[in-house]
Amino acid sequence: MIKVLSFLINEVNLVKTTLIGAAIALTLSNTSYAADLTLDIQNLTQGMYFTPVALVAHTPEASLFELGEAASVEIQAMAEGGALDGIATIGDSIDADVLANPAGGLLAPGATATGTLMTVDSNSVLSVVAMILPTNDGFIGLDNWQIPTEAGVYTVYLNAYDAGTEANDELRGSGASGEPGMPVPPPLQPLLGNGGAGVTVIENNATVHIHRGNIGDADLNGGTSDINNTVQRWLNPVAKLTVTVN
Amino acid sequence: MKFSSSKLTKLTTVALAVSLLAACGDDEVIEVERIVEVIVEVPAEIPAPVPFSYTVTVTNLTHAQPFSPVAVVLHENGYLWQVGEVASVDIELMAEGGDNSRLIALPQALTSMSGAMPIGPGGNDTFSLTVNDIADAKLSITSMLVNTNDAFTGLNAWDLGQLEAGESWTTQVGVYDSGTESNSEAAGSIPGPVDGGEGFNAMRNDVGFVARHSGVVTSDDGLPNSVLTGLHKFDSPAMRITVVRTE
Numbered sequence: 119m120i121k122v123l124s125f126l127i128n129e130v131n132l133v134k135t136t137l138i139g140a141a142i143a144l145t146l147s148n149t150s151y152a153a154d155l156t157l158d159i160q161n162l163t164q165g166m167y168f169t170p171v172a173l174v175a176h177t178p179e180a181s182l183f184e185l186g187e188a189a190s191v192e193i194q195a196m197a198e199g200g201a202l203d204g205i206a207t208i209g210d211s212i213d214a215d216v217l218a219n220p221a222g223g224l225l226a227p228g229a230t231a232t233g234t235l236m237t238v239d240s241n242s243v244l245s246v247v248a249m250i251l252p253t254n255d256g257f258i259g260l261d262n263w264q265i266p267t268e269a270g271v272y273t274v275y276l277n278a279y280d281a282g283t284e285a286n287d288e289l290r291g292s293g294a295s296g297e298p299g300m301p302v303p304p305p306l307q308p309l310l311g312n313g314g315a316g317v318t319v320i321e322n323n324a325t326v327h328i329h330r331g332n333i334g335d336a337d338l339n340g341g342t343s344d345i346n347n348t349v350q351r352w353l354n355p356v357a358k359l360t361v362t363v364n
Numbered sequence: 365m366k367f368s369s370s371k372l373t374k375l376t377t378v379a380l381a382v383s384l385l386a387a388c389g390d391d392e393v394i395e396v397e398r399i400v401e402v403i404v405e406v407p408a409e410i411p412a413p414v415p416f417s418y419t420v421t422v423t424n425l426t427h428a429q430p431f432s433p434v435a436v437v438l439h440e441n442g443y444l445w446q447v448g449e450v451a452s453v454d455i456e457l458m459a460e461g462g463d464n465s466r467l468i469a470l471p472q473a474l475t476s477m478s479g480a481m482p483i484g485p486g487g488n489d490t491f492s493l494t495v496n497d498i499a500d501a502k503l504s505i506t507s508m509l510v511n512t513n514d515a516f517t518g519l520n521a522w523d524l525g526q527l528e529a530g531e532s533w534t535t536q537v538g539v540y541d542s543g544t545e546s547n548s549e550a551a552g553s554i555p556g557p558v559d560g561g562e563g564f565n566a567m568r569n570d571v572g573f574v575a576r577h578s579g580v581v582t583s584d585d586g587l588p589n590s591v592l593t594g595l596h597k598f599d600s601p602a603m604r605i606t607v608v609r610t611e
Contacts, residue, residue, distance in 0.1 A: 162447055164541055164575035228448035228573045331579075336587050347586055348547045351578040353538070353600045358447070 152239035153265055156362040157217060159246065160230040162275075163356050165349040167226060167306060168258060169200025170219035171248040172209075173233070173359075175241040180212045181262055182245045186325050189281040191295065193247065193326070197257040197281035199293030199301050200249040215241050224251070224305060237265065246276065246359060252300045252310055252350055254288065255281040256329045258357045269363050275355035280329040287316040288333060288343035300344075311338035311346060328354075413496035417611045418524065422505060423488040423604040425536070428595040430556060431517070431603070432462025432508040433479035436491045438501045439472045443521040445506075445574045451542040455506070455574070459516040459542035461555050461563020462508040474501055482510065492610075500525030505605060510556030511596045514545040514570070515577045517603045527609040534607075538600035539577040546570045549580060549590035559591045576600070 159171050174182060182205065183193050192204025202218055209216040220233035225248070246260035259279045266272055280286070284298065290310060291299010298319075302310055317333050334347025345351075418438075424431050435458065437444070444467065445455050454466040468476040474495045483489050495501050506518035517539050527533060541547070546569050555563035577600075581587035584594035 160448065162576040164543060164571050164573075164578060227571065228575050230448060333586065334581075336581075336589075347581050348549070349578075351581070353577060353579045355538075355576070355600075 152242065153235075153237045153267070154364040155235045155237065155265070156232065156364060157220070157235055158230055158232045158358075158360040158362075159220065159225065160358040160360075161225045161227055161356070162358055163227050163352045165227055165346075166253075166352055166356065167224045167251040168221075168357070169196075169224060169249040169251060170202055171221060171225060171231065171246065171258075172196070172202050172205045173217040173220070173235060174205065174209055174214050174245045174247075175216075175235060175237040175265065176209070176212050176214040176243060176245065177240050178243050178262060178264075180214070182208065182247055183259060183261060183279075183281075183326050185261070185279075185327065188324060189283055189326050193257075194255070194281055194283040195295050196247055197249050197255040197279075198284055198295050198297075200251070201293075205247065213238075213241070224303065226305075244361070246357075250278055250329075250352075250356065251306055252288075252302065252345055253280075253329070253332065254286045254298075254300050255284040257281060259326075260359060265361070266363055272361045272363070274359040274361065276357040276359060277354040278329040278331075278352060278356045280323070280327050282321060282324045282326055285319050285321045286330075286332075287318060288345045289314050289316050290344050309346065309350070311335070311341065311344045313340045314344045315340070315342050317342050415494050415496055415611055416499060416501065416524070416609065417492065417494040418503070418527075419608045419610055420491045420493065420503070420505065421488055421606045421608075422483065422507070424483045424485050424602075425604055426485050426509065426598045426602050428485055428558075429509040429511050429515075429598050429602070430485065431483040432458070432510050433464060433482060434489055434491070434505060434507040434518075435464035435467040435476065435478055436493065437467060437470060437476040437504045438474045438493055438495050438524070439470065439504065439521070440474060440498065440501060442472055442502075444470075444504045444518075445520060445540065445542075447540070447575050448573055450572060451544055451574050455516070456514075456542055456544045456568075457564050458506055459508055459514040459540075460545050460565065462510055463564060464506065467506060474498060479507075483507070503607065505603075507603070509539060509598065509602065511554055511558045511592060512556070512577075512580060513547045513549065513553055514542040515539050515580075515598075516542060517601075519605055522607075524607070524609070527607065529609055529611055532606060532608040534604065536601035536604050539579075539598060539602045540574055541570075541577040543571045543573045543575060544568045547578075547580070549582065549587055549592050551589070551591045554591060558596060561591075 293301025
């Protein structure tokens with residue numbers, strides 16, 4: 119469509135171009151692109167990392183997760199291991215507009231990643247997910263946030279959720295779905311303790327809920343947890359999303 | 365004659381009636397009246413300053429974290445801190461030791477105030493400030509949670525231009541960690557009444573950037589050498605702020 123319209127512009131004289139250009143811009147905003155967004159996602163914590171972040175614009179009828187309901191296997195894979203493949207598959211199936219991994223890897227404490235997202239008209243809400251490390255199945259979440267139609271800068275704060283799919287044993291372990299323990303990618307290797315006995319083997323709430331926080335311990339070589347209790351902890355909110363509607 | 369279009373000057377046309385006596389012959393005297401236009405430069409009146417006045421009330425929402433004397437700063441631009449950025453020494457002094465003297469003396473401050481006393485849990489303090497002619501000054505507020513290593517709370521560069529005269533705005537704000545001192549919670553490291561330890565220390569031994577505070581662990585929650593107990597835990601928010609634009 120853009121190509122055709124550009125051709126039309128070339129055919130008219132210079133005086134008329136401006137007017138027609140304005141008319142085309144209006145047409146495009148009404149029919150093709152619903153929103154041209156710049157998205158900044160910031161890690162507000164001092165000691166937690168986020169796995170690659172997925173920012174997904176989709177229809178209000180769709181949902182990546184719901185509080186108080188069991189997580190999908192795709193959310194489980196994201197929350198336990200940071201994998202976005204399943205989220206991408208969901209995105210395809212619901213014709214979502216997806217900004218995946220703007221940080222190009224882990225989003226470090228205090229860091230900000232920026233990307234742009236053009237959304238189609240029907241994708242009027244925004245959801246955001248990324249796993250929080252080190253946790254067993256904690257993730258940052260934004261659930262069906264209405265994208266404003268008025269140009270401007272909007273700020274949204276995100277809380278930490280627990281997917282409810284894995285017991286929070288707080289031990290080094292696996293990022294595979296259904297396997298216990300926490301994935302520990304290279305930057306975190308030296309930051310965690312070893313040899314903890316395990317905080318718990320029980321997950322009381324098997325639905326998505328507000329994460330109760332890490333327990334951790336002060337013993338780097340033993341104790342109950344491999345998490346450092348003065349550093350790898352947080353209070354909500356854990357992430358700041360700045361949405362610029364252009 | 366040329367005049368610049370300065371704000372302080374305006375051009376005034378003054379009509380002068382000038383009577384001239386003209387001698388036009390031996391005995392004949394004719395009175396001639398002429399109108400002469402003269403342009404003079406007169407200074408414009410200096411407008412009276414327009415005051416923008418605010419009352420700021422802060423309340424301590426914590427259980428056992430006294431707030432150091434609150435710094436309230438109105439400034440034209442900039443911010444006092446930013447998540448992800450290195451804390452200024454001004455912020456470090458306040459966050460580690462409750463010393464706000466450099467914050468209230470910031471060169472970019474239009475006006476500022478310090479609380480006379482710390483604010484205990486449940487307590488509050490009120491400040492009245494006025495700036496002239498600036499409708500969109502920024503409001504910043506900071507205070508240390510004194511029973512911590514380097515936690516502080518407050519408001520960062522909130523745009524007062526959002527308030528009409530007579531309007532008020534209330535918010536509740538969370539807790540930040542200046543990132544300048546590790547959260548050891550150890551004896552001798554906390555200046556508040558629970559420890560009476562050291563406040564500011566120029567050495568920086570933490571992550572090096574400001575972020576949201578992760579909360580204190582305390583000896584009750586598995587940090588054996590902590591001088592803090594469960595009494596000193598806090599959550600977000602920690603401070604309530606009400607701003608009233610009084611004129």
